[in-house]
Every structure is written in structure tokens, then in C-alpha cells.
Amino acid sequence: MAKKKRGQKHKNETTSVKSKEYERPKDPQCLVFSQGSLQKETDTLVSDFRKILQPNSIAWMKKSKIRDIVSVCRPMNFTHMVLFSETEVGIYMKICRLPHGPTLTFKVKSFSNSHDIMSLLKKQPSNATKFLVGPCLMTNLQLEEGEPHLKLSARMFLDMFPTITPNTANTDAIQRCCLIHYDAENEVFDFRHYSIRVIPLGLSKAIKKFSTGKVPNLSKFSDISEFLTKSGMMSESEAEDDPANEVTVNESKGAGEETKASKKSSVRLTELGPRLSVELWKIEEGLMDGLVLYHRIIKKTPEEKLELEKHRERTKQLREQRKREQEKNIKAKMKRLEEHKQKCLKGMRDYKENLANSDDDERDDDAQYFKEEIGEDPDEALFDKVQPGKKRKADVEDRTQKKIKKFQNKKKPGSDSDSDDDDNHYSRGKGKPREGRMSGKGKGKGKGKVSFKSHGKIRKAIPSGKKTKKKNFNKK
Template sequence: MGKTRKKKKQASSEEATSAIPHTIVMQRGKVGRFVNSLVLDLRKVMEPFTAQKLKILKNNVLRDFIHVAGPYGVTHFLLLSRSEISANLRICRLPRGPTITFRILSFSLCRDVVSSLRHAMTTPQLFTHPPLLVLNNFNTEVSSMKLMVTVLQNMFPSINVQKIKLSTIKRCVLFQYDEETNSVYFRHYAIKLLPVGTSHGVKKLLRRSVPDLSKFEDISEFITKGNLSESEGEDMTEDHVTLPQNLPGVGNIRRQQSAIKLTELGPRMALQLIKVEDGVCDGEVLHHEFITKSRKEIRETRKRHLQRRKLRERRRKEQERNVKQKQREKEDNRTRSIAGQKRKSTEAELSGAEKKRQKLGQHNKIQAVKRTTKRPTKQLTGQPTKQSTKHTKHTKQSTKHTKQLSKHTVMKTKHKRTFTRKAHRFNAP
């Protein structure tokens, strides 16, 4: 039973992660080192459901990433590019669009924001869960603004208020629209909760930081008189909330009041909406901030886009047809090659069997001939047999050998005689 439960839990977790939107943040073209660092900061913002260690090669085209996005469950692209005027940010919804293009009026990196703060708050535990999205001052009656709001909402996972754990909400992302400047401001904060109704001395003790008590005679003086730094200011009643759940941190208990504190993490961006287009970076322009077209021009552009779509569909169908035909040809070639290999193997087996038969026949013939020659036959008188001829040859060879030996011995005796004679003559007086 335990194993089946584990499998069910794994399946449910996979389904939940597949429903969550995933993003890829990357640069297109030459953008410079500051925009490259902005890409890394935006990847940090979109954690944990983003490709943090993505490496882009020069040969990679946007179409390659679109083909890969489906199997990996990627739903949004954040593309940063640079033109002669300014840097641009494109947010693409996959697989069919729309694409929203922003002009980046100004931006600050995470390192600049953190260095400007007195009490920075950057811990890796903040990025284990996705951030909370906050949209402020957007007019949804305008079609372009409504489309922009829906795209921004779909970039982040939705929240179930009844089931959500408040301990998972550690960051928030703010998009605020300014009507006067017609720009959207982007901010990224870390959320912190502090208990309310306690003095600053008790708060310092709850933070587990040991205070300097050398100036006080008793700890009661430290709590009542204080003489402490007021760097964070007085707690405002607007920030006070009653907690529905127990949260990590000293004093954050259920049904007790706590104050919400936001510390900025960065980056900062000031964005201006340029255009909204259908499709992924190559569709019909639905809205443009600076260019207005007449109805006739809109019809012509629509016709052009329809022709492009028809051309693409035709090419796609042709490509699919060609792929199927190639697969059929490959299968036919495979079946033919298999049949040829089988035929060759059978022919080789048959030829081998025939050769064996021929060899056996030749062997049998030779054996039959040998048998016929070995059989004893009646010899005529006066005609020598094969055995007698062999015996005579052997005797002739033995006689020759004996003659040669006798000659050799005679020569040896003669040599000895001459040697003895010479020696006798030498020794004579």
C-alpha cells in the first residue's frame, strides 16, 4: 500500500508542476554586459520555474527554442535585445502568442539596489518558491492594457486562497502603471513579518541578537528606557495584519497581529509599452503606441499575413508529405535489404551443401579406386609384381651402399700404409 501511495503523490506533484507556468529569459543579439547582467537578475526573479543556467550559442535561432519549449512545458519567453535608441523587452506567450514589446526607459541591477540598502536581505531560501504578483493602477477597459494584464498574470502561478501556505510567500513582484508618464514600473521585494505590540528592546531580544547592556544597571532599563536606534521608524497601523496561520519567525503566531516589512531585492525597471502583436514575434500588429494605420492599410496587412500563413501551412504539409514518403522509402529499402540478406544466406547454405556433397562424392570415388587396387589379383608367370619390383630396388640400393663403404675402407688402409712408411724413413739413422 505504501508504494502505491508514493506513486500517486509523485503523479499529483508532476501534474501540479506541469500546470505552473515556466519561463526562459535570454538575450537576442549583441546587448552589452549591463543588459546581460539584467538577464541574470530577471532569471533570479522568475525562480524556481525558469532555466537559470541556460547557455545560448551564436547558431541558436528563436525557432529552436520554440520547438524545445513544448516538451519542457515552457509557456513564456522573456527576450531582451538592444537597438540604437534603447534596450527592449519582449514577453512572448507560447505557442501562439501574443507578443508584447516594451521599451526599457531605465533600469537598475540587483547589485546596485542591494548596495544602496542599509539592511539587505538576500538569502537562498527566498528563491525556493515563486513570487506573489501585484498589479496596481491598470485600466482594464482599454484593450491593449487588458491584454498586457492577462499576459503578466499568466507569467506567474495562480493562488488558491483556501489551500495556500503563507510560509511559501516570501517575495512579491510589483507592476505599477503611471498614467502621467504612460509607463510601467517594475519592483521586486522580499516579505518579512514582525510581531506587533512589543517594545523595540523586546524585538531586539526576539531577533536573537545580543544587545550591548554595559550602559544599563538592569535589563528592565534596557526594555523601558530603550535608548535604541529607530532606523526602521514607528510601526504603521496600515501594515498590521492578523495571521491566519503560524509562520516561521519568533512571535508570528496564529490570530496575533504582525507587521509586514518589504525589503527591495532588485532589479528595478521603467517600461513603456510599444506594441502588441499576434503570434510569436512575427504576427499581425494589434496595437502600436506611435504608428497609426488607416483601415485600408490594416486590410492590406491582414491579407499579407493571411498569405504568409497559407504559405506556411502549405510548406508544412509538403514537408510532412515528404517526411512520410521518405519513411516509406526507408521501410521499403529495409524490407528489400532484409529479403536480399535472407536470399543470400539461403543461397550460401545451398551452395555449401552442394560443395559438401561434391566433396563427399569425390572422396567416395577415391576410396572405391583404392579398394579396387588393394584387392589381390592373380599374376601371370614371368611378370613381376609391384612388391617384387620394390624389393629389387631396395636390394640394389643396399648393394651400392656396401660397395661405397668398401671403397672407403680401402682408401683408409692405403692412407695408413703410406703414413707409416714415411714415418719409418724419418726415424731411420
């Protein structure tokens, strides 16, 4: 096999590098988490609402600071943020567009968790693959009709969910839907979450059992035709269907073929939960801070709005001025620290130079003094010039020889030789006299140095008939 030349890339390698470039997801990414302390039911509502937006909701980022989210929203493609908070008055839900707003504040009138909804169903759906694709949005809100606050709400809801093109969308992949209905009389938004099932029409219940792959119990029938033609085997859905629930679903015959066969089917919706009924309370221009565009209760006159705008502008200028002052103070502090560091380093260098010069001068003076007093030049080893902070090699060798000699002359304790006696003529193995004790026959406190019996003599003075008790000795 021929070897590939070095320094030359294959054409396929260059194309593969270009294909591995990072591509941002086109679907919106929503963050759903709580703000402050919540009750157990409200905390469950937060997790249920996060499931509605899956897989476009971030599950691992449950709580974080808003400033941190704003700083990373662009590189991580976070588009919306949903906050749930609870006060003594009620429960509030805020929907924010990242990173600059606007912010919609809703007050929750009533809600039901997914567990409460699923407990009412006779047959609970347990297909986890439904949450691998985002839900489709169904709403009666219009972008071009109604009041301005309703138009803005409709735009916010539409941007939260992935867009679906009817001509190119895969109908089999859409298995969930989110219904947002606006009641104009009560001014309430109702949230519902359903799973979608498409059931073909014109099939009996017996044929549906065979189509699912399950083999029914045929022990009571002599022929399979009896099972198929048995009365009462019509499906329950066919009795409830009406022409309004019938849809025509296109099914492709094969891969790459443009011709498609159509069949009639009925649509079944199963509620998954949660349920929410909310009221639009306030709309702010910025990210939870800005000009109030709409308020449900408080109404401002044009003069009051102008005054609020001026106050907000003054606050913004003051904040920018403080920010500039802080940056200036930080630069001045870093400059002072750098000057102090250079000053300390210069002082350390000067100290080392002065120390080296002083040692040289002292050694020169000692040699000159020796020459003047004795009349001869001193030996080179006597006043050897060494660098400051380092030990002389001769001193180290002398000290080592002394340690070796001391170790060799050291005698074991209890030896009788007199060669190792110290200056006071006491053997190393014998105890030295102590002050304040009397030896021999005398008793009482003595003054001055008094002779003391050695350890061997004390042991001989003990009568032979008595036995001494040893410490830490246990008889078995």
C-alpha cells in the first residue's frame, strides 16, 4: 500500500473539518426556574411547566442569578426565561425575552399539577418519546388584531415554541400540543397540555388488535372469522367521531417517491397537564426593569409617564458615573500595588549588595589587623572570603569529624571502665548526685550537695525475702 505524502491533506479531510463547525440550534431555548422560596405544590408546577417546553428547556440550570444568565445568553442561545415567584398575595409568572426584554408579568389564578390530571385518566400514556420533539402551539390570539398588549403577548408566546411549516412538517413527529386560549370576557389566559394520537377510521376493534402486533385470545372461537365478525367489536372511537374530527393524513409509499397515499383518520387528545389560568398583570419595556407599557390596575397620565422617564434617565446616568469612578479607582489601586512591589524588590536587592560589601570589608579589616599585630601575613584559610549566607566547607568538615569522634568515644551505660569518666569523676553508667537528698543513714532534708547511692547499691540493700512488684504486670 502506498504511503501518503507528509504535509499534504486529503480532500476529504478538508471537507470534514468544515462540516464539524458549530451550528447554533434554530429552535428557541427557554429557562424555567423559581425565584425565592416556594411551597411544595408551586415547586412541582415549575418542574411540570419545564416539561411542556422540552426538549427546548434547560433542565440542568434550575436556579441561577439573572446577571449570570444575561452574560451567557448569546453564546448559549438562550432566548426566553420563565420565572415563578410566590408572595403573600399570590403566585406570579414572568416571561422575559433575553437579553433586553420585554417582560410580561402574569398572576396565577388557579393551577393543577400533572399528577392531579393523570390520576383522573383510566389509561395513562407512558410514551417517553413524545418529549423528544417540541410541542406545537394552538392559540386564538392574533398578531394583527386586538389591543397592543394582546399583540405583544401573542408574539411572545409564538417565539417561545418552535415554528412548524405545514407543507414540510413530519406529522408523525408531532405528538404534543400546547393550547393557549384567551377569554376576552374575563381577560384570562388558559394553558393546556395535550398528547396527540392519530387513529385510522373504518377499522374494527378486532383488526386494531392484530395491527398492534398482539395476538388475542381465540380459545372461545372455532374460526378467526367469528372473532372478526362478532357483534359489538366496533371501536369506541367510531361511535364518538363526527365529520369535524376527521382529518386526511398523507402517507409516503416509499423513500424518494413523490406520490403519497391519503387515508382518513381521527385525532385524539389526551391531557397531560399541568393546567394554568393566569391574568396579564404588567408589561415592562426592559428586562424586569424599565418603562411600564401596560398595567392592569394602575393607569398613568402622560405627565406622570414623562416624570418617570426623566427619573429613570437620571438613575441610568448616575449608575454609569459610578461605574466609571469604580474603574478609575481600580486602576489607581493596581498602580499603587505595582509601585509598592517594585519598591520592595529594589530594597531587597540593595540589602543583599550592602550585606556582601560589609562582609568583604570586615574580612579585609581582620586580615590587616592580624598583620599589624603579629607582623606576618595571615594564612589564606584563616580569613577565607565566602559568599554571605553560605557555610564554609572547612567548618562543615570539622563539625562532622567532631560528631564522629564523639560517637566513637561514647560508652554504653553500666560499664565499669574509668576511661570514660567525665570531669567530675562520675561514670557514665552511674547516677550523679542530686541536691536535697541524703544518702546512707541520715534522714530529712539536706543542704548542699550530698552523696547518693548508685542504682546497683540500692538494689543490694533490699532484703532477699521480699519481692518487689513490677508495674504493668498482670498475672495469668
